[in-house]
Amino acid sequence: MTGEYGQKHNPNVTPGSPLLGAFKVLLGAAIVAVALYFSIGIAVDYVVPVLPDRAVNWAARKVTWVRVPETARDLDAERSVQQLADRLMEANPGSPEISVLVVKRNMVNAFAFPDGTVMIFKGLLDQMKSENELAFILGHEMAHVKNRDALRRLGRTFVFGLITDAAGLGSENVFDNPAALSELAFSRTQESRADREGMDYAHSLYGHVGGCDQFFVDMTHEKDDPAWSNYFRSHPLADDRIQDLADHAESMGYQTGEVFPLILPGPEDQTI
Amino acid sequence: MLEQVLIQYLPLLILLVVTFFTGRIIERRHYKSILKWEEEFSRLRHTSIGRRVNGGAGVTESRLVCGEAVVSVEFFRWFVGLLHSMFGGAMREYESSLDRARREAILRMKQSAAGASAIVNVRIEHTPISYGMSRFSGVEAIAWGTAVYKDTEI
Structure with missing residues (x-):
């Protein structure tokens, strides 16, 4: 047998450029992934509000939503904020159970996860002037958990994770990096509702x-403070919210009263 | 956000680009060597027929000869093949490895049959080399047959 065919014109190898073939497959995969991502997102938006509590709890506990190393957490501040959260839960029977996570980051923001984990950045705590203010923020995040806002937003990630797991690609839907939390931006309506309920x-x-x-x-x-930039990206304008809160207080007949100063343990320079 | 995505997928991208080129270079060189050796061994014919030729007259010696070759599939082809295997279609990526492994195995079989008049009753088998559930890494080909030594040409 003489050598007849090499890399080119080989009857045993499908003709065509390998790079073009690869590109086509990658493009196809990307299109399918994007289509799946958006259709799941839409489906989740419709399904999550009508799910029974049991299903929501199952889905919320199925995933480790957030993983923060202990060294990045301010455990002392965490304990006192958790105490406030416990009091808030006690005063509101039927409210969702939340567990507080304080992250040593100079970022002014807080996030609620579907399983009731509320992640608060040290930068936000530093801005707090009174306990009442912090209680309102916690209440706001509690309302997000109760309204299943986080699950609605992260449900897409969750279902997508299940699919990639099934396909053997494997993925961990853990927010290791707080900067990747923009997934958790809620809609204007969701924020206003959480404000009122908070x-x-x-x-x-x-x-x-x-x-x-x-x-x-x-x-x-x-x-103009850079520490706030992330916050403004994920939350509606403050002026409108102040007005909304005032309107809500008026319609409910809420009075203002004495505020308690916020005392948090630990030295100031713990923030990194 | 874009930065994050880039950092996360940059190693994958680099691996894909690098292995694409290494795979192409290795493939080209392998085919070059295959073509050269096929030319060299063109006089030693091999056939899958096993029946007696001329009543076996003149056969002085016959023995089993065997050739094996393992050809790997580089990361680029594996990755694209993984996507292909999800959506369907010809897995072009793996075909060249199969082709090269088979021909290399035949050549090595011929190499071990120096001085033979022909190799008859040739059989070829393939085995995929893989580890884990989804990581296919190459293909092994084994070719074997009976080398026939004769006084005169068949």
Whole structure:
């Protein structure tokens, strides 16, 4: 047998450029992935609100949503914020159970995960002037958990994870990097609703809503601070929210009252 | 955000680009060597027929000869093949490895049959080399047959 065919014109190898073939497959995979991603997102938006609590709890616990190394957490601050959260939960029977995670980062933001984990950055705690203000923020995040906002937003990631797992590609849907949390941006309506319900929660605890809007009032003065930039990307404008909160307080007949100063343990320079 | 994605997928991208080129270079060189050796061994014929030729007259010696070759599939082809295997279609990526492994195995079989008049009753087998559930890494080909030594040409 003489050598007849090599790399080219080989009857045993499908003709065509390998690079073009690879490109076609990659493009096909990308199109399928994107289509799947969006259709799942839409489906999740419709399905999550009507799911029974049991299913939601199952889905929420199926995934480790967030993993923060202990060294990146401020455990002392975490304990005191958790105590406040516990009081808030006690004052509001039927509210979702939340567990607080304080991350040593100079970022002004907080996130709620479907399993009730509330991640608060040290940068936000540093901005807090009163306990009432923090109670309102916690209430706001609690409302997000209760309204299944996080699951609605992350459900897509969750289902997508299940599919890639099944396909053997394997993926871990863990937010190792807090900067990747932009997934958790909620809609304007979701935020307003969480604001109102957060105010309700704070009202149940203190009997008044004093200090609730303090955070937003501070915020309007801090727009150019880089630590806040992430916050503004994921939240609606502060002025509107102050007005919304005032309207809500008025319609519910909430009064303002004395605010408690916030005392958090630990040295100031713990923030990294 | 884009930065994050880039950092996460940069190693994969680099691996794909690098292995694409190494795979192409190795394939070209392998085919070059295959073509050269096929030319060299063109006089030693091999056939899958096993029946007696001329009543076996003149056969002085016959023995089993065997050739094996393992040809790997580089990361680029494996990755594209993985996607192909999901969507369907000819897995072009693996075909060249199969072709090269088979021809290399035949050549090595011929190499071990120096001085033979022909190799008859040739059989070829393939085995995929893989580890894990999805990581296919290459193909092994074994060719074997009976080398026939004769006083005169068949």
